[in-house]
Amino acid sequence: MTNTKLYRRRRIQKMGRYQIKIALSYLAVIAVILILLNTYPVFVSQSLVFQYKRSTMNSHAYMMTSTLSGFEHLPADRISNIMKAVDDRSTYRVIVCNDEGLIIYDNSELDSSVGKTALFFEIATALTGSDAFFSRFEGESFESRLGIPIMSKGTVTGALYLYELDLTQATLLSDLQSNLSTFSIIISILIVLLSIVISLALTQRVSGLLWAIRAVREGDYGRKAPIKGHDELSEVAGQFNELTEILYKTENLRRQFVSDASHELKTPLASIRLLTDSILQTNDMSEETIREFVSDIGDEIDRLTRMTEKLIQLSRLESVANTEQSRLDVADTIRRAAHLLEPFANKNQVELVCELEEECWILGDSDDLYLVVYNLMENGVKYNKVGGRVRVQCYQSDVEVFINVDDTGMGIPKKDLENVFDRFYRVDKTRSRAAGGTGLGLAIVKETLERLDGSIKLDSIVGKGTRFTLAFPKSEQGEGL
Numbered sequence: 001m002t003n004t005k006l007y008r009r010r011r012i013q014k015m016g017r018y019q020i021k022i023a024l025s026y027l028a029v030i031a032v033i034l035i036l037l038n039t040y041p042v043f044v045s046q047s048l049v050f051q052y053k054r055s056t057m058n059s060h061a062y063m064m065t066s067t068l069s070g071f072e073h074l075p076a077d078r079i080s081n082i083m084k085a086v087d088d089r090s091t092y093r094v095i096v097c098n099d100e101g102l103i104i105y106d107n108s109e110l111d112s113s114v115g116k117t118a119l120f121f122e123i124a125t126a127l128t129g130s131d132a133f134f135s136r137f138e139g140e141s142f143e144s145r146l147g148i149p150i151m152s153k154g155t156v157t158g159a160l161y162l163y164e165l166d167l168t169q170a171t172l173l174s175d176l177q178s179n180l181s182t183f184s185i186i187i188s189i190l191i192v193l194l195s196i197v198i199s200l201a202l203t204q205r206v207s208g209l210l211w212a213i214r215a216v217r218e219g220d221y222g223r224k225a226p227i228k229g230h231d232e233l234s235e236v237a238g239q240f241n242e243l244t245e246i247l248y249k250t251e252n253l254r255r256q257f258v259s260d261a262s263h264e265l266k267t268p269l270a271s272i273r274l275l276t277d278s279i280l281q282t283n284d285m286s287e288e289t290i291r292e293f294v295s296d297i298g299d300e301i302d303r304l305t306r307m308t309e310k311l312i313q314l315s316r317l318e319s320v321a322n323t324e325q326s327r328l329d330v331a332d333t334i335r336r337a338a339h340l341l342e343p344f345a346n347k348n349q350v351e352l353v354c355e356l357e358e359e360c361w362i363l364g365d366s367d368d369l370y371l372v373v374y375n376l377m378e379n380g381v382k383y384n385k386v387g388g389r390v391r392v393q394c395y396q397s398d399v400e401v402f403i404n405v406d407d408t409g410m411g412i413p414k415k416d417l418e419n420v421f422d423r424f425y426r427v428d429k430t431r432s433r434a435a436g437g438t439g440l441g442l443a444i445v446k447e448t449l450e451r452l453d454g455s456i457k458l459d460s461i462v463g464k465g466t467r468f469t470l471a472f473p474k475s476e477q478g479e480g481l
Helices: 003-068 076-086 121-127 167-217 232-281 287-319 330-347 366-382 429-434 441-451
Strands: 093-098 103-106 132-137 142-152 155-166 326-329 351-356 361-364 389-396 400-407 455-461 465-473
Touching: 003 076, 003 132, 003 142, 003 155, 003 167, 076 093, 076 103, 093 121, 121 132, 121 142, 121 155, 142 167, 155 167, 167 232, 232 287, 326 330, 326 366, 330 351, 330 366, 330 389, 330 400, 361 366, 361 465, 366 389, 366 400, 366 441, 366 465, 441 455
Parallel strands: 351 389
Antiparallel strands: 093 103, 093 155, 132 142, 142 155, 326 361, 389 400, 400 465, 455 465
16 A cells, blocks of 8 residues: 555544544533433422422411311311311312321312321321421322421421322423423434534544645645635644745755755866866876866866855854844954955955944844955955955944945846845856856855844946945944843
């Protein structure tokens, strides 16, 4: 199985697990909600019915006991007549017993318990002087029982027992439970379908993002992740696309750099190989010709050395983080660079002039500033004419420090102004190579200026010369210490 197929299978498995997790999380939340929906309303309804039963039965019972509270002893014949007059025989079974627990009145016509001893818990509790109430719901009926004492001058003379079997309220509560169950089943089905749809949509978006990540990992830096909506996943996809754009540009620069470096290194190496082969394959070559060829080989080696040094400088700029900044005296740095370039300028018969304002301070690394100044001044000397001049100025405003590097050289055509900071770019390749140029000096200047928070402006007129204007944030006393 190929790596691509294996990856797809693993991706599908992972997406399946992720989808299941999302669906299960939805279902867990909904299950809790449905359980509460099926239990809480029923529980509240039962509690309300229980409270209503107790209230109505207490009211009915106290009305009856108030008519019996005048007797110190409950005579069976009189109590029966009184209760028949008071008892409306509507819903309750009513039982009255004396203080010994003997039933003296029972309104039940089918199963009268008159003359028997009451064994009900509610009656036993009532005979001790306390009220007792019990109610339960069994799905088809509400069963409620109440026992209260009959008092006479603070003494318990008997007990009243009420019993009710309510089928109507039970039916209503059963219907409520049934309706809630049906509603819950419908909601559950809808939620399951909705959770599947949502999880599919979400996992498809995640899958698209993962597919784009894998494509970029394999080198397809132009791949974009789909952006849908305005949520966090869309923001992640947008950030990923911005990252791929940076990687795409970086990769193109890397490839271009490798291609240009290979081409530039190939030329001096080919010249060295050609010269050495000529010396080795020619038996009667004169000593003067050999010396000339060896001198040419040395020039090509010098060129390779300069190019290698420039490449190392670029690599250092890209790989090394910004060093700790300190206050730099710009005029002093320019003087050091001019002192080192003076022999080279004299050799090329170019005048090197420095017009420097003192106390121009910036924040940065001294090696970076020196590298910028040296490269610009060296280019001004290298591509100048005999008897020409390079003038370096340093001055400041309230917030910035400026460096001007003017030369009277060949100038740069307008069509080339935007490209001179690209690596290995040369305006005049023949003259540049003859002058020992590598096409990397201005690229190094650009990279270094970014580390110094500086900017550069280029003005040039063909045949008259070029001016580079650098601007840096001014450093006040106490900064960088």
